[in-house]
Amino acid sequence: MDGVGGRIVETEAYHHEDPASHSFSGRTARNAAMFGPVAHAYVYRSYGIHWCLNFVCGEDPGNAVLIRALEPTAGLEAMAARRGLVDPRGLCSGPGKLCQALGVTRAQDGLALDRAPFAISPGAAAGVAVGPRIGITKGVETPWRFGEAGSRFLSRPLPQSAGKRPPSARTPRP
DNA sequence: CCCGAGATTGACT
DNA sequence: GTCAATCTCGGGA
Secondary structure, three states: OOOEEEEEEEEEOOOOOOOHHHHHHHHOOOOHHHHOOOEEEEEEEEOOOOEEEEOOOOOOOOOOEOOOOEEEEEEHHHHHHOOOOOOOHHHHOHHHHHHHHOOHHHHHHOOOOOOOOOOOOOOOOOOEEEEEEOOOOOOOOOEEEEEEEEOOOOOOOOOOOOOOOOOOOOOOOO
């Protein structure tokens, strides 16, 4: 869209049987796109302020992947103008930020991902780390957050893969 | 019908 | 660290 874009470096999965998913309680006006065809966008309003972009996918209706962060690669100037911020690391490092930078709103809800204004192409990640999802209170035990290991463009750091840290590396509070 | 919580962010103490 | 902004939905009156 407007030549802006980047590499997807962080996602979270939501399943229709997952209590953290918007589709868990069935279809509503907001989440209708989740029950539509796969490879379409689901865009919803978050906290009444931000937009969040999902890709509808999977075998059953009501499954989607939340796009949480991009590594900006195109249209940096346009994204910086929309975000009112210059630092590339702050442009798309969060689901709400990325939608503001790309100009994604309800206008894109339900649109197909294989044609304009979207342009998705496959790519390879250096390494994928897994961790618990962010900001949810239900389904916290399901570690369905995925990100490129070591990327500087994540919304938050991911757990170290194959971590071999000492169990209690934290300094105890006096 | 009314109220509280939420897949967030940024400004402020 | 704490907190407000403000749309959508689910549950209770």
